[in-house]
Amino acid sequence: MPDKSPANKTPDATRRSERSRRAILDAALELVGEVGFTKLTIEAIAARAGVGKQTIYRWWPSKAAVLFEACVPEGVDPAAIELPDTGDLEADLKTVLRATVDELTSERLEAATRALTAETQNDAELGRALTAKVLEPQLQAYVRRLRAAQRTGQVAADIDLRIALELLVGPLFHRWQTRTLPLTHAYADTVVELTLRGLAPR
């Protein structure tokens, strides 16, 4: 990961570094969608990004590490992700799941996300690393938002929140992976509505 602090660089060098870094992440996303994870190489990423491969090796230990960083939205620290909390749980979850629908179906990310999903099935170690670094912080943000909803009485106190969040995200990923029916905002909304009925205090 590049050193973003300008302390020991001129402003121009910092700007060039940031431009190279962005070009490398974009190239990695494009290429993994085109050739899959197995055939992805640091050499090809470097060529597409217009940098030397030593530049990549200096900042990342592996192609997986490059891709992990490329999958996290720019400027976002996965550990600091929070779901919106306007006090209206249903509205907040719809906002989040609609954004997930947009990401899963985005032209820029879909092929890369499918290639990484595939590779996490073939390579359990990579799968566990991706889950720990990219997915788990997001799931923890769901747990915190749902816990707040328990405190305000919108979710029953006895609900296992790890299961509750899977009721929300599981259906979206299932439909996306199996390509059975269109993945839309209306679908995300219905998943939220039906799930919240099940989680409500009785």
Next chain:
Amino acid sequence: MPDKSPANKTPDATRRSERSRRAILDAALELVGEVGFTKLTIEAIAARAGVGKQTIYRWWPSKAAVLFEACVPEGVDPAAIELPDTGDLEADLKTVLRATVDELTSERLEAATRALTAETQNDAELGRALTAKVLEPQLQAYVRRLRAAQRTGQVAADIDLRIALELLVGPLFHRWQTRTLPLTHAYADTVVELTLRGLAPR
């Protein structure tokens, strides 16, 4: 697919055919778990099964076709699958989802299922074919069981049953794929209980 009718064969020939067929399906399942879909070859399946590769080409058009048949439980016509209907929806769905947990975590099938899941992400055409031939008939069985439950008043009349079934199966596949937490019968039971609360008439 082998001709199982004994009309034009001696009983011994039929028995030998069935033994070869079973050996080929088992070999395909083992090998795809070991080497993945991309590196799986008809030659390797034939060698493992102890048959000539022409035997395989005579019965199946491709390695994908062999695997599809290997993934469907022996003697089961996917189009004829029905979920249990004892009148107790919750008990019936727990039976089905517990069986899904057992399949996803079974030593014999897990590696093959992961390899096929991976390949359906890399190859959209294969994914659509597997969904249509193996998955969709099972999803239709869910729809029929849930429709029966609507008639008996256990599920609200206005529920979209395609979405209802995804609330049941989506969380299981999500947990299995992401390897976040153990996939157990207790987990399947809780998914059924929380989902049915959300589907109940109000």
